[in-house]
Amino acid sequence: MSERENGSAASAATLGAAVIIAHHVAAKATREALFFSSFPATSLPVMTIAAALFSIALVLLTCRAMTAVGPWRLVPGAFWASGLLHLAEWALVSRFKSAVAVAFYLHFAGLSAVLISGFWSMVNERFDPHTAKKRMGQIVGAGTLGALIGGLLAERIAAILTVPLMLPVLSAMHLSCGWILRMLTPPARSSRPPGDDPLAESQPQPLTSEDGAAFSSAAVGGFRATARLLAGLPYLRHLALLVLLGAASRAMIDYVFKAQVQEAAAYAQEGLQRFYALFYAAVSLIAFVIHIAATRLLLEKSGLGTTVSTLPATVTLGSLGASLWPGLASAAVARGSENVVRSSVFQSGYELFYTPVLPAEKRSAKPLIDVGFDRLGDTLGSAIIRGLLWLSPGTAQPAMLGTAAGVGLLGIWIARRLDRGYVGVLEKSLRTRALELDLKHVEDKTTCATVMRTMAELDLGPRPRTERREDGPPAPLDPFPRRIIELRSGDPVRVRKALEEGTLSPALAAHVIPLLARDEVAENAVRALRRAGPGITGQLIDVLLDSSEEFGVRRRIPKVLSAFASGAAADGLLLGLKDERFEVRFRCAKALAAILQKKPGLPLASDRVFVAVSRELELGKNLWENHRLLDSGEEDELLGGRANRGLEHVFTLLSLVLPKEPLRIAFHALEADDELLRGTAFEYLASVLPPPIQEQLWPLLEAKRPAARAPRSREEILSDLLRSHDSIEVRLAELRTKKTSGC
Numbered sequence: 001m002s003e004r005e006n007g008s009a010a011s012a013a014t015l016g017a018a019v020i021i022a023h024h025v026a027a028k029a030t031r032e033a034l035f036f037s038s039f040p041a042t043s044l045p046v047m048t049i050a051a052a053l054f055s056i057a058l059v060l061l062t063c064r065a066m067t068a069v070g071p072w073r074l075v076p077g078a079f080w081a082s083g084l085l086h087l088a089e090w091a092l093v094s095r096f097k098s099a100v101a102v103a104f105y106l107h108f109a110g111l112s113a114v115l116i117s118g119f120w121s122m123v124n125e126r127f128d129p130h131t132a133k134k135r136m137g138q139i140v141g142a143g144t145l146g147a148l149i150g151g152l153l154a155e156r157i158a159a160i161l162t163v164p165l166m167l168p169v170l171s172a173m174h175l176s177c178g179w180i181l182r183m184l185t186p187p188a189r190s191s192r193p194p195g196d197d198p199l200a201e202s203q204p205q206p207l208t209s210e211d212g213a214a215f216s217s218a219a220v221g222g223f224r225a226t227a228r229l230l231a232g233l234p235y236l237r238h239l240a241l242l243v244l245l246g247a248a249s250r251a252m253i254d255y256v257f258k259a260q261v262q263e264a265a266a267y268a269q270e271g272l273q274r275f276y277a278l279f280y281a282a283v284s285l286i287a288f289v290i291h292i293a294a295t296r297l298l299l300e301k302s303g304l305g306t307t308v309s310t311l312p313a314t315v316t317l318g319s320l321g322a323s324l325w326p327g328l329a330s331a332a333v334a335r336g337s338e339n340v341v342r343s344s345v346f347q348s349g350y351e352l353f354y355t356p357v358l359p360a361e362k363r364s365a366k367p368l369i370d371v372g373f374d375r376l377g378d379t380l381g382s383a384i385i386r387g388l389l390w391l392s393p394g395t396a397q398p399a400m401l402g403t404a405a406g407v408g409l410l411g412i413w414i415a416r417r418l419d420r421g422y423v424g425v426l427e428k429s430l431r432t433r434a435l436e437l438d439l440k441h442v443e444d445k446t447t448c449a450t451v452m453r454t455m456a457e458l459d460l461g462p463r464p465r466t467e468r469r470e471d472g473p474p475a476p477l478d479p480f481p482r483r484i485i486e487l488r489s490g491d492p493v494r495v496r497k498a499l500e501e502g503t504l505s506p507a508l509a510a511h512v513i514p515l516l517a518r519d520e521v522a523e524n525a526v527r528a529l530r531r532a533g534p535g536i537t538g539q540l541i542d543v544l545l546d547s548s549e550e551f552g553v554r555r556r557i558p559k560v561l562s563a564f565a566s567g568a569a570a571d572g573l574l575l576g577l578k579d580e581r582f583e584v585r586f587r588c589a590k591a592l593a594a595i596l597q598k599k600p601g602l603p604l605a606s607d608r609v610f611v612a613v614s615r616e617l618e619l620g621k622n623l624w625e626n627h628r629l630l631d632s633g634e635e636d637e638l639l640g641g642r643a644n645r646g647l648e649h650v651f652t653l654l655s656l657v658l659p660k661e662p663l664r665i666a667f668h669a670l671e672a673d674d675e676l677l678r679g680t681a682f683e684y685l686a687s688v689l690p691p692p693i694q695e696q697l698w699p700l701l702e703a704k705r706p707a708a709r710a711p712r713s714r715e716e717i718l719s720d721l722l723r724s725h726d727s728i729e730v731r732l733a734e735l736r737t738k739k740t741s742g743c
Helices: 003-036 041-069 071-093 095-126 129-160 163-182 222-232 235-264 269-304 304-324 328-352 359-391 393-431 444-457 479-487 492-497 506-517 522-532 534-545 559-560 567-576 582-598 606-617 623-626 645-654 660-670 675-688 690-700 716-725 725-741
Strands: none
Touching: 003 041, 003 095, 003 129, 003 235, 003 269, 041 071, 041 095, 041 235, 041 359, 071 095, 071 163, 095 163, 095 328, 095 359, 095 623, 129 163, 129 328, 222 235, 222 359, 235 304, 235 328, 235 359, 235 393, 269 304, 269 328, 304 328, 304 393, 359 393, 359 660, 444 645, 479 492, 479 506, 492 506, 492 522, 506 522, 506 534, 506 559, 522 534, 522 559, 534 559, 534 567, 559 582, 567 582, 567 606, 582 606, 582 645, 606 645, 606 690, 645 660, 660 675, 675 690
């Protein structure tokens, strides 16, 4: 598919998501108004169980139909049928209010959920994985914005007109959804005959169960096949369990919230719709803001498992808060926060979990998981509610909230296990070439790391560097994975060539950092990483501070960071001063000095530097004087090798917070044969060093310390020290000349 066709399909999906979710929120407000103006809150668990059973029966039919017909014909037609049902409900509501309230509840809980799941199936099938990841945020964001519009629309209609008039509006929304989704063309060439299912072509190797049995596309269909699919794939079972637990906890929080609403005030029908509409509109607005601000960041930094675990974590915290501070406000916060996270952060991560699942398997399993297990969770939650109301009506609500918190903790555990399953399924798809991903468009950390590791492990050498296209000649292999292969080749010539190709992205930088340990390409890697810019500072610091990383890599990272004159780089290097390896600490100090030379005004906490100096001086004289560097040639061998590295390191640290030039002269003077110069250096150090540092340093320099002199002012000492500069430089030049000539 061309980028233009993908853009048109993405626009249709974005508009469809906005209208579908606007309908969903407006219908929820209408459902609450119709139902709770006709029945008490205690009727809710029974109604929820009935709706869940109806939904499960409907989804079992949908699983077979989705596989046999495909979502491209089934889903738009189902939207049109739903729109017509809304018109029938409108025609009957004035005469049979209670019956229509029940019918509408069943309609919304059953068909609406199946339609939303079908829409997401169309989106997942329409776009290849990297385009889906690129467009998913846009589509989910439009849905969240549509939720806000739907809530405000329901509130205004209830305020100006009547609740029943919301039904023809809902009908218009679903009828328009059917038309919009007809524009979401299937992932097929334009020459394909209308109605042909794009899955009719040969499929890549399907996923396999734990015992190695394959689930072929042809075998997937109907409830029994879907059950076998879930039984054989732990990954899909965990997804189903996460959905079930989320629905059960939601049912319990939802009941407490709605019971509190009825206890707080006896709303009329229009008042109920306005209240719920405003509530859902406010929730949608917050969800939209969080989606824009946090979803992409979470996916990039934390991965899919952490992203979806935000929902059960929110449920746990909200339930505990509502149980500790009972009332309508806390119940609304618990219910609203669950809704916010579910429709923003969770939805984006959850839908991406289906990326590596084959389309035929997805068609069979996804409706059952999205709707069937969601409704099973509703049933489980409602059964718990009924049991608690029967056992102890007075303490039922706190017990429900405590149970929801416990279910949330279990959900966190399941969500974290999903990452492992996702990685396994994704690796298998990549290895069998059932999935092609372009990492330039991958946003979540888990997928990025898995693809890079898998590509590095695969032996791609013998394969021709082309990829087959259906509508033209072979195209060159994408430069991104090709460059990774070159970087991981082990051939210094190929590695150097790949390093010089262009600026590194953060994803590529992750493959270059390990090259710092290889002496033959280390300098090339340093230059490439420096060209990448400060955007990779965080990656470098993470490796620098991880003692389990290879020492050969960590000791050269400060050299890269020294090129980034930023507060972030300086903070990371300050933390590196605590490393167990002297060479890492030494190079961190040198890098900090280089950064301060480029950016003298950069703030640096002097207390942290003095603490680092104190740590070095506590090591003891023998260890302190025998520090060595593996790459001694990379640093200036001061005084022909006569000065120990420990002393040099201490003076480098002190130069970060004290005047640099006088310290440099004093350091050189300490190694001079001239007793007068050494005495002047000691006097200067005594005037600028904190007393605790002096107490630690003097014993280590006892052999260099001349006889005490009459006290002088700091200005006199500094003037004398600076006057000795020329003689010290001459002495240094002599020493370097001797070293060069081999004397």
